[in-house]
Amino acid sequence: MAAVVLDDKSTPGPSTSEPGSAKSKFAAALKHEERLKKIKELQLKRNEARKLNHAEVIEEDRRNKLPENWQSRKARAEWILDDEEKQKKAKADGYDYDRVKRLDVTAEDADRWDRMKKKKQNPDQGFSSYEDATVRQYDRLTKQMKPDMDEYETQKATIDEDDFYASSDSLYHGCHKPSEKSVDRMVEDVYKTIDKRGKYSRRRKFNDDDDIDYINERNAKFNKKAERFFGQYTAEIKQNLERGTAV
Numbered sequence: 001m002a003a004v005v006l007d008d009k010s011t012p013g014p015s016t017s018e019p020g021s022a023k024s025k026f027a028a029a030l031k032h033e034e035r036l037k038k039i040k041e042l043q044l045k046r047n048e049a050r051k052l053n054h055a056e057v058i059e060e061d062r063r064n065k066l067p068e069n070w071q072s073r074k075a076r077a078e079w080i081l082d083d084e085e086k087q088k089k090a091k092a093d094g095y096d097y098d099r100v101k102r103l104d105v106t107a108e109d110a111d112r113w114d115r116m117k118k119k120k121q122n123p124d125q126g127f128s129s130y131e132d133a134t135v136r137q138y139d140r141l142t143k144q145m146k147p148d149m150d151e152y153e154t155q156k157a158t159i160d161e162d163d164f165y166a167s168s169d170s171l172y173h174g175c176h177k178p179s180e181k182s183v184d185r186m187v188e189d190v191y192k193t194i195d196k197r198g199k200y201s202r203r204r205k206f207n208d209d210d211d212i213d214y215i216n217e218r219n220a221k222f223n224k225k226a227e228r229f230f231g232q233y234t235a236e237i238k239q240n241l242e243r244g245t246a247v
Contacts, residue, residue, distance in 0.1 A: 151179060
């Protein structure tokens with residue numbers, strides 16, 4: 001019996017391209033799925049950003065419709081509510097709220113608040129008129145005065161009631177006699193005012209382009225006074241002297 005020899009090249013076998021094509025299809029499906037997942041995430045983020053922007057626009061419109069001092073009023077109202085709660089708590093615990101509140105205040109804050117309080121009581125708005133300056137000085141001096149209750153009771157006992165509680169029809173002249181302490185305080189204040197005025201010096205403008213027609217400071221003041229009183233009469237003579245055409 002003759003043996004049949006088959007050629008290896010003609011023998012059918014499994015194809016090597018089929019596993020490679022399956023792998024490429026699987027990789028493409030995975031990449032497509034990842035892309036779809038990323039697109040969905042981007043869409044969710046876009047929707048979330050759209051909602052946040054819409055909410056922020058509504059909130060901004062609401063803030064624009066509020067009064068200008070709404071933030072300060074809100075902060076003030078919150079501070080009042082918090083302060084009332086602290087007062088109730090201190091009262092329930094049997095503590096003095098003023099003392100408890102001062103425990104949280106530093107020395108720098110207390111000093112700053114004291115300066116601000118003094119400025120509000122008598123603010124210095126600059127010179128406007130002599131009347132306003134006098135009123136401000138009067139307010140400052142009256143706030144420094146401290147009543148002497150012992151002297152008050154003494155005068156009340158010695159002076160007649162109609163004169164003590166004076167009205168527009170009362171004749172109070174000659175009934176009041178100031179104490180030595182009051183006189184000394186007045187004298188001390190007068191000396192302080194004189195000393196303060198002596199240290200005050202108004203800065204005067206100096207012009208470098210002005211003519212130097214003096215030899216010292218005293219002569220400069222004298223020339224200014226002479227110019228103030230006689231300048232209009234001697235202006236032509238001075239000009240002729242400077243030009244050299246004086247007769």
